[in-house]
Amino acid sequence: MLVxxxxxxSILEPDVPLPQTLLSHPSYLKVFVPEYTQELRLELQGCASNGSLGCPVRLTVGSATLPGNFQKVLTCTGPTQACRLLLPSPPWDRWLQVTAKSLAGPRVSVAFSAVAALTACRPWSVNFQHLLQSSPNQSSNASTGLLPPTPSYQDLDRRGRVGGGPFCLRSFPVLREDVDVVSVRFQPLDRVSVLVQSDMPSVMRLNLNTGMDSGGSLTVSMRVNKTAIANTSVVACVTAASPLLSFNASLSCTTAFFQGHPLSLSASSPTANLIIPYPETDNWYLSLQLMCPERPEECEQASVLVETTLYLVPCLNDCGPYGQCLLLRRHGYLYAGCSCKAGWRGWSCTDNSTAQTAAQQKAAALLLTLSNLVFLAPIAISVHRSLLVEASVYAYTMFFSTFYHACNQPGEAVLCILNYDTLQYCDFLGSGVSIWVTVLCMARLKASLKYVLFLLGALVFAMSLQLDRRAAWNTMGPCLFAIVVMVTMWVYRCGRRRHCYPPSWQRWVFYLLPGISMAAVAITIYTSMMTSDNYYYTHSIWHMLLAGSAAFLLPPREQHTKPWACSQKLTCHYEICKNHRDELYTVT
Structure with a gap:
């Protein structure tokens, strides 16, 4: 980034001419737009240049680094000595950058005076103290964007005047309630409905400038009674930085620099919904006004109550039955999005153009769950060879892998016995520890050392998965260490015995080579061939190859060691001995 x-x-003060002279370099000005500014007018007065007629000046308002639609350009090339730029509803409470550049050439000077004129808008809002007294049980915190309290609602007449002064907007205080991460609810103070009339727009401010609200979706829902707007209509506009204060028949919903989102309510369509994904960090405004396109005289005495529902959610409808809402944090910014399944697509996983049928979903669920039954083979072999710890790890992996994939399915074929995140963690942990214990078991270490490494490896897997669950090094790192231990022990035995280890060629041909081949194919499929489209098939094959390789690679039972079920019986007995000195009885 180049800064x-x-x-x-130079600071351009309102109604104060600022003399400027341009030669080769542009002139930079800035003007502050306070709150409730209805219009900003920039004007060049007394423009004169030596060597050319007119006022060859290009005036650019807005940041030069933003896209073109965030700028307003005024080119003064005519013979007139004054030109002006009108900006309706400029952004409130911020500085605007103004750049003046000469078009007369590198050696021609241009002199002019820049003047900024602001048209103030007098707000009217419901008495804040009156509303607090009427709602003592309100537990939410008021938004910082509340307009200052002025006369109570009953003091406003039909002409929009209180004390002889005209008003240009009717403001309703809004409560902001933080529900969860990227989840905010807005509500008009002490009421659900908003009064809308034709004399001036009703404005609600939504405070989304905390820096943590841009990662969700802003949802605006409005509803009105059909009988209340039989011959009228309610037009609305959702904008950022400043509200729309001048409604027209076209409902362009355009402010000085931004294009807003229009809405309308009528007897034929009494409800309206708007979804704005990833709203920019700013104050947002909802402006509503009553309009009578056919009979304007009916709007003078008319008023309508509009029910509004305003909230910010991470994902729309929680992504539905075919998606999962995910929160992502990158470089300090928090985002939310839907991860769709079973071929569903769309912003909230509602596009079924490529979706799987119910039969395909059930078949995929059966493939991913029943493929774990192959782990019964290494479990049975481990029990037969007195490898009870290994058998317990395989049983753990089979159980949680089965129910994790049963919970991971979308739509109808889903079964969750525990929290989804818990099942996923246990599945990843069991898969890594299964590979760990299998490789260490092949090393034929002493029992004490082997079980110490089993425990340490499980702890390392638990820690690494907590750091980053899907990182490849979480499984590959410990497994490579286990392979190094196994190879070291095999080389040590080869040197001590002066013979290759394992010594039997049958062991290599019928067990080790098939097991190593299955493990290699499984790793290849898992790392390079698995995609979202073939996940159901490739991951099921991964389950079977992983369990099959463990069954082939498990070492044979030690010589002169019987299966655990046939081990000799314990010959312990109890004998009571009396100590006559201390009168104590001892059991040996």
Whole structure:
């Protein structure tokens, strides 16, 4: 990122001419737009240049680094000595950058005076103290964007005047309630409905400038009674930075720099919904006004109550039955999005153009769950060879892998016995520990050392999965260490015995080579061939190859060791001995 800082910036005060002279370098100005500014007018007065007629100046309002639609350009090339730029509803409470550049050439000077004129908008809002007294049980915190309290609602007449002064907007205080991460609910203070009339727009401010609200979706829902707007209609506009204060028949919903989102309510369509994904960090405004396109005289005495539902959610409808809402944090920013399954697509996983049928979903669920039954083979072999710890790990892996994939399925074929995140963690942990214990078991270490490594490996897997569950090094790192231990022990035995280890060629041909081949194919499928489209098939094959390789690679039972079920019986007995000195009885 290239950052260019302008050192000399002149402040353009309202209604105060600022003389400027342009030669080769542009002139940088800035003007502050306070709250409730209805219109900003920039004007060049007394423009004169030596060597050319007219006022060859290009005036650019807005940041030069933003896209073109965030800028307003005024080119003064005519013979007139004054030109002006009108900006309706400019962004409130911020500085606007103004760049003046000469078009007369490198050696021609242009002199002019820049003037900024602001048209203030007088707000009217419901008495804040009155509303607090009427709702003592309100537990939510008020938004910082509440307009200052002025006369109570009963003091406003039909002409929009209180004390002889005209008003240009009716403001309703809004409560902001933080429900969860990227989850906010807005509600008009002490009421659900918003009064809408034709004399001025009703405005609600939504405070989304905390820096943590841009990762969700802003949802605006409005509803009105059909009988209340039989011959009228309610038009609305959702904008950022400043509200729309001048409604027209076209309902363009355009402010000085931003294009808003229009809505309308009528007797034929009494409800309206709007979804704005990833709203920019700013104050957002909902403006509503009553309009009578056929009979304007009916709107003078008319008023409508509009029910509004305003909230910010991470994912729409929680992504539905075919998606999962995920929160992502990158470089300090928090985002939310839907991860769709079973071929469903769309912003909230509602596009079924490529979706799987119910039969395909059930077949995929059966493949992913029943393929884990292959783990019964290494479990039975481990029990037969007195490898009870290994058998317990395989049983753990089979159980949680089965129910994790049963819970991971979308739509109808889903069964969750525990929290999804818990099942996923246990499945990943069991898969890694299964490979760990299998490789260490092949090393034929002493029992004490082997079980110490079993425990340490399980702890390392638990820690690494907590750091990053899907990282490849979580499984590959410990497994490579286990392979190094196994190879070291085999080389040590080869050197001590002066013979290859394992010594039997049948062991190599019928067990080790098939097991190593199955493990290699499984790793290849898992790392390079698995995609979202073939996941059901490739992951099921991964289950079977992983369990099959463990069954082939498990070492044979030690010589002169019987199966655990046939081990000799314990010959312990109890004998009571009396100590006459201390009168104590001892059991040996």
């Amino acid at each position: 260019v800082r302008v050192v000399e910036v």
